[in-house]
Amino acid sequence: MSNAAKETLNPFEIAQKQVKAACDRLNTDPAVYEILKNPLRVLEVTFPVKLDNGTVKTFTGYRAQHNNAVGPYKGGIRFHPHVNMDEVKALSTWMTFKCCVAGLPYGGGKGGITLDPKDYSEAELERIARGYANAIAPLIGEKIDIPAPDVNTNGKVMSWMVDEYESIVKYSAPGVFTGKPVEFGGSLARNEATGYGVNFAAVQALEKIGKDVKGATYAIQGFGNVGYHTGLYAHDAGAKVVAVSTVDVAIYNENGLDMDAVLKEYQTNGFITNEAGYGREITNAELLALDVDVLAPCALENQITSENAGDVKAKIVVEGANGPTTPEADAILQANGVLVVPDILANCGGVVVSYFEWVQNLQGYYWEFNEVQQKQTVVLRRAFQDIWNLAQEYGVDLRTASYMMSIRRIEKAMKARGWY
Ligand code: NAD
Numbered sequence: 001m002s003n004a005a006k007e008t009l010n011p012f013e014i015a016q017k018q019v020k021a022a023c024d025r026l027n028t029d030p031a032v033y034e035i036l037k038n039p040l041r042v043l044e045v046t047f048p049v050k051l052d053n054g055t056v057k058t059f060t061g062y063r064a065q066h067n068n069a070v071g072p073y074k075g076g077i078r079f080h081p082h083v084n085m086d087e088v089k090a091l092s093t094w095m096t097f098k099c100c101v102a103g104l105p106y107g108g109g110k111g112g113i114t115l116d117p118k119d120y121s122e123a124e125l126e127r128i129a130r131g132y133a134n135a136i137a138p139l140i141g142e143k144i145d146i147p148a149p150d151v152n153t154n155g156k157v158m159s160w161m162v163d164e165y166e167s168i169v170k171y172s173a174p175g176v177f178t179g180k181p182v183e184f185g186g187s188l189a190r191n192e193a194t195g196y197g198v199n200f201a202a203v204q205a206l207e208k209i210g211k212d213v214k215g216a217t218y219a220i221q222g223f224g225n226v227g228y229h230t231g232l233y234a235h236d237a238g239a240k241v242v243a244v245s246t247v248d249v250a251i252y253n254e255n256g257l258d259m260d261a262v263l264k265e266y267q268t269n270g271f272i273t274n275e276a277g278y279g280r281e282i283t284n285a286e287l288l289a290l291d292v293d294v295l296a297p298c299a300l301e302n303q304i305t306s307e308n309a310g311d312v313k314a315k316i317v318v319e320g321a322n323g324p325t326t327p328e329a330d331a332i333l334q335a336n337g338v339l340v341v342p343d344i345l346a347n348c349g350g351v352v353v354s355y356f357e358w359v360q361n362l363q364g365y366y367w368e369f370n371e372v373q374q375k376q377t378v379v380l381r382r383a384f385q386d387i388w389n390l391a392q393e394y395g396v397d398l399r400t401a402s403y404m405m406s407i408r409r410i411e412k413a414m415k416a417r418g419w420y
Contacts, residue, residue, distance in 0.1 A: 197349020
């Protein structure tokens with residue numbers, strides 16, 4: 001049997017393994033893992049929607065609520081054909097730990113609808129979004145569970161869902177969903193927040209290995225919201241971005257891509273191509289194996305597995321995506337001396353600013369762009385430093401330390417509540 005055959009790609013099993021490893025390392029009361037190994041509540045809903053051609057189709061959606069010892073549940077909603085119960089359970093687990101890594105007063109939640117949005121018109125997607133919001137409305141609320149955008153959802157979808165929710169509860173509740181458009185209760189600096197945080201994590205990791213971000217080389221897999229903003233802030237800081245990719249193309253230029261032009265193309269079209277000839281076309285597999293200072297996987301889960309982890313030559317891997325590295329691959333990276341900044345630390349900037357959006361909604365008072373980003377920077381710097389120190393203290397990698405930091409915070413809240 002090959003390693004790949006033995007390696008689980010079930011994200012929920014991976015999430016449970018990660019939680020277990022950290023509980024073991026902290027030697028927590030067995031009750032802590034017993035409570036954290038499963039979400040406290042998972043809702044599956046089926047709801048009918050009228051399609052444009054007059055027929056009715058039912059859709060299946062989920063909402064997993066992992067743990068609310070520290071505060072209300074928080075996490076995105078994705079529209080994707082692969083959405084299933086194990087996936088939302090895993091993603092809700094990761095959200096609990098991501099919120100606690102940043103010290104936010106939230107527990108993890110995640111939801112989704114199993115569909116390919118490309119198969120539906122905008123009017124149909126609006127009815128689907130409203131049908132889902134209606135179906136999960138009894139379990140969400142500004143002080144209960146606060147969803148946000150995720151893969152294939154955005155501010156427009158959140159706006160429909162807020163409107164649907166408010167039409168049920170009959171009062172204004174903008175804080176029930178975050179990731180809204182700025183003109184409808186969203187926060188300035190939210191759109192930039194995740195990539196800003198990914199680059200901020202990369203800069204701090206570079207400092208730890210004695211390298212300046214100026215002139216440091218970056219390869220970015222996935223050039224969507226997260227990859228684009230990672231590239232933007234890396235470029236602003238003087239880094240040399242040598243490779244970027246999408247699902248369709250990977251582009252490499254060892255002298256550094258013309259990032260002003262790459263960023264402009266994305267701003268104009270919402271995606272990038274290599275029509276302008278930024279560099280040589282390579283495969284995504286080759287991008288992951290480039291000899292760079294920082295490799296930022298910002299696309300999807302399970303990109304670095306036991307099959308290709310040995311090829312990674314980057315000094316630092318900063319996980320912009322959720323779950324891009326399998327546990328088996330993680331062990332190989334560690335053995336090879338690669339510094340991995342794990343997803344729950346590297347990409348927590350998004351949920352940090354979602355938290356600020358929620359605070360602004362509850363206050364009804366809105367902050368300037370710089371104020372939001374400064375507050376975000378304070379939270380991210382503290383989170384990275386606390387976790388770095390914990391990793392040094394226990395002699396563990398940053399992923400284990402991130403889970404340990406979160407578990408310490410959750411276990412105290414669960415203890416105070418008398419859950420064990
Ligand atoms: P997005 O849809 O805006 O961009 C995804 C990018 O990845 C696109 O460029 C796409 O072409 C590329 N891609 C897809 N499959 C690929 C493949 N096989 N190889 C190479 N590139 C591929 O999505 P996003 O919002 O940037 O999210 C990316 C990842 O970051 C996801 O894992 C998401 O869960 C995670 N994340 C996003 C946020 C956020 O605020 N948007 C926050 C935290 C984590």
